[in-house]
Amino acid sequence: MADQESVYQTDALIAEDIDAYLDQHQHKSLLRFITCGSVDDGKSTLIGRLLYDSKMIFEDQLAALEEDSKRVGTQGQDIDFALLVDGLAAEREQGITIDVAYRFFSTEKRKFIVADTPGHEQYTRNMVTGASTADLAVILIDARKGVLTQTRRHSYLAHLIGIRNIVLAVNKMDLVDYEQGTFDDIVSDYRDFADEIGIEDFTAIPISGLKGDNITATSDATPWYDGPILLDHLESVGIDNDRLREQPFRLPVQWVNRPDLDFRGFAGTIASGRIRPGDPVRVLPSGKTSTVARIVTMNGDLDAAVAGQSVTITLADEIDCSRGDVIAAADAPPEVADQFEATIVWMAEEPMLPGRPYAMKLATTAARATITDEKYQVNVNTMEKTPGKTLELNGIAVCNISLDKPVPFTAYDENADLGGFILIDRVTNATVGAGMIHFALRRSQNIHWQAIDIDREAHAAQKGQKAKLLWFTGLSGSGKSTIANLVEKKLHVLGKHSFLLDGDNVRHGLNRDLGFTDADRVENIRRVGEVAKLMTDAGLIVLTAFISPFRSERQMVRQMIPDGDFVEIFVDTPLSVAEERDVKGLYKKARAGELKNFTGIDSPYEEPEHAEIRVNTVEMTAEEAADYIVERLLGGEK
Template sequence: MAHVSDLIAEDIELYLKTHENKSLLRFITCGSVDDGKSTLIGRLLYESKMLFEDQLTQLEADSKKVGTQAGDLDFALLVDGLTAEREQGITIDVAYRFFSTDKRKFIVADTPGHEQYTRNMITGASTADVAIILIDARKGVLTQTRRHSYLVSLIGIRHVVLAINKLDMVGYSEEVFNRIDHDYRVFAKKIGLQNIAAIPMSALKGDNITELSRNTPWYSGDTLMSYLENVQVEDAAEQSGVFRMPVQWVNRPNLDFRGYSGMVVRGSVKPGDAICVLPSGRESHVARIVTQEGDLETAISGQSITLTLTDEIDISRGDVLATTDSPPGVANQFEATVVWMTDEAMLPGRPYLMKIGTKTVTANVSTVKHKVNVNTLEQVAATRLELNEIGVCNLSTDQLIAFDPYSEDRDTGGFIMIDRLTNNTVGAGMLHSALRQSRDNSQWQNIDVNKQAHAAIKGQKPFIIWFTGLSGSGKSTIAILLERKLYSLGKHTYLLDGDAIRHGLNKDLGFTDADRIENVRRTAEVAKLMVDAGQIVLVSMISPFSAEREMARELVAQGEFFEVFVDVPIQAAEERDPKGLYKKARSGELKDFTGLDSPYEAPENPEVRIDTTTQTPEQAVEHIINYLLGIGVLG
């Protein structure tokens, strides 16, 4: 007699075999708050018989708790699994669900409708083939409908279901359906969405979900399930046959094997194929395609593999392996569309981490060319991007990267931006093209008289001492005294004072956050050049933002940047007020004054911390000198 566990195992194996050859469709539901997204997905799970008995029992019990009419089920409860979602009545995260029918497998992403969580919608849409845009028949096309549709178009989803929901609330009116359908198509045409299937429905009542409803005799098109089972989606990148594989890992288990692991994101590859490595441009041929199940004759898009090559060439994580006859572009300056996804505004010049494929680089937005009004599609002048805003920008990266335009390949053309301090994702983007000045127009020259030669003739180690602190903290006083001391020790120095720089190099800059960032960036670049000339550079400026001070640190080698935080309470700085700036700021004569109406981000781990309420400037200088002697840079 067969054991129960053996029978269960047989059932599982039969189930897996039944489903393994079905095609997979990924789709997303999006729309405004309370349009019925979670209810729709719950209904699909219910109708596709994907609920276990205990889930159905729990659903019935939960439906009674929330006051659903006797016999009815609140299908949204199947998806809104977070307590916070149930309490607030809104979906606040992306919920992924799997279900299957006789014809197809599905992965659906239920994304938030609230404007505050647009960033989560982008996450869900990034891998989707189809978007279901829900519209409440009582409300029609809303701003959030347009925003989500615009994002769907940007991300490259070409198949849209216009789910005009809650028709039961308007008497199943054909006139209401046709009006909303017309209004939406007028907007969709402007953003390039063409493959639109409009379906009248009630997710709550089940109208036109799996069967055509008697309540809409005027509609004879597909049901939602029929559409999802039969829609044909084509991946342009996969169909092109052009091979792309970002390297995720250099696989070196022993001295006799070196392979390059990653997922084929585009096209196919087989042993003997000529490939190139980008951004270096080196070429080789594929020797083997290695997997855990054994070597393959061919690898196609979606497969994770390890390639070995016929030549020993330098390849690192983040490089892209590609076909030699149609390689990706290589650049370090780009035009891109950026969707900003955090409360703190995106500021030009501020350094962020940029992750594209398996490569992470430092990047900044050099220019915001314009932002887009999602209602009118008007291009609006802008200098920054706020939460949920979409803009076309020029980007610069600190190293060359391989890329394809996003319109050709999502994997090698899409990127995210990450805050360097918090590691939070703050933006997502799509690369359009390289800028003309990118890559080849500016080349580093080999210079015989280099930093080491300049330092040797001066008999010193070059470095930067960066003073930061509030206005009136005593930065400049200490910096002047320190330079005198270093001069008396025979050191070659130069002081870059914030006020002096604003009278010359940075006289075109104001005091907005963007201008402050640019002020620090220019000063840091000058300081770096002086370090290359063998100088000891003292920089004294408020430099209020941690990200820009960290950027300045990374411009020079490790051990060549020392942050001195002149730490004084704002009350003490205001009492001193040597330039009368606090008084002017309090009276309204000065706007965006650091410490009052503009933030100051204090260093968390400076090399030296000075408290001028307890130390004299002379004692501060002695403290700094002792630190520099202690680490051996003044020897």
């Protein structure tokens, strides 16, 4: 009986030890870091070594690793640690990393998530993706090669993304006989470059990923080195959350929690600062103020909460607050603006076009964004600043960006959550770019809407009509201008006040400075849309005849006009028929290569998917098409 009681006590102690261990593990801090650098610098090998030395490999994985190492030709008893990370078959076959590979490991002091990022220039967007959530970057340099172009590029990108903790890991020291002079020369070269791009500090460590020198244990081969080993540094380096907790309080509202009439809370993850019940807060962009009543979690109310915690906050007053708003310290609110300077990293095959509207997501806020000016592009290999109009895949540019509404923000280098954004193609819903806000443009604070007493409806009522924008779109030669002209003549006979904006005519004046590249076409339509909006605000029925080949630009103009007042008219004519007509001889020139960026030949035309009116000029004459449009437009008003 006594023996059985002893067993029970032992089991209880074991369970208690397990609970203590699990609790300790649960409350370890988490460090996210990336490895980056030139191709074949040993990034994957280093991560594999960390996983191996931290005992994060199961026996069956180790056996598979040893077998794979033999298959790919590793000599002797050495294990090819890179195979632990390069999990894709294509990567193993090519011997390169082509995508971001994430791995988890843990020590007694800290948990880690490490991202192995590709070294090739064409995978810049992949590297930026991996770096976007990292607290630290390990920049690897092959000791035999020194500081290379790829080293500079990845260091610049890591600094651009806002990573403050940089480790310069001079790898493959075993291949240079662990020479201190080689290490010192590399560190000196890197320091000169780091100073140029604004990296204030970094930690340099001589290592060998293959042999394990100075990774998890001090190496006898480098007695001249007295700095930290890599793992010790990773376990002790400060994490960004510590810095964010000292900043003013910010909570982007993700969800309004209202399970019943007695409870109304605002849920989200605290982006910075600390908060307690009774603290005064301000809701932005409205500017309304209140005080915190409760801090609610699934485990009960809290006396305080800090950056990184997900909470629901209730306020003492019933004020307007919804998803996308930011609850902030009342005496230190963030800025609110609708125009910014920002750095944009382009991630799509289709180029960025200034003037084209994109959807933006900034923290929990959604807005419509337009790049109004590309100030310059950055060549990440040379750090040279060059002019440009568009931005290709993996390109980086500093741009001015305009939103359709004011949003609360902070500069990205202060707080990535409230200063970092993504751009989304509004047609495909694909993420096409990532951006980092620098500052609000002064004009966003100095320019305000002026209240006007005679509004759009008053102008239209004076003319006895409803203001509309009739947007004729179709291929060159489809008959847009002819039909639009006939429609306006019929409206004039009916006593309607109208004005026709024709594509060719506008290019003689307002848009004479624009060409026919995709970027210029976008700007052409943007300007016409703004003019058409002003004319409809004057109560007119405005007709436009433009090819306007891109759905996104037609959608941009549609959103400028009140619901129901934008009428898209698709003049549907097959390319073969339009080319047969070729009244201006443009198709002939385009086919001969004398006319570049011609819609339908070497530039696309995106047909409307939900046009309000469609006319087919093969099935009806221009006169019949005009009658049909007027009948659809006015109906019983005539």
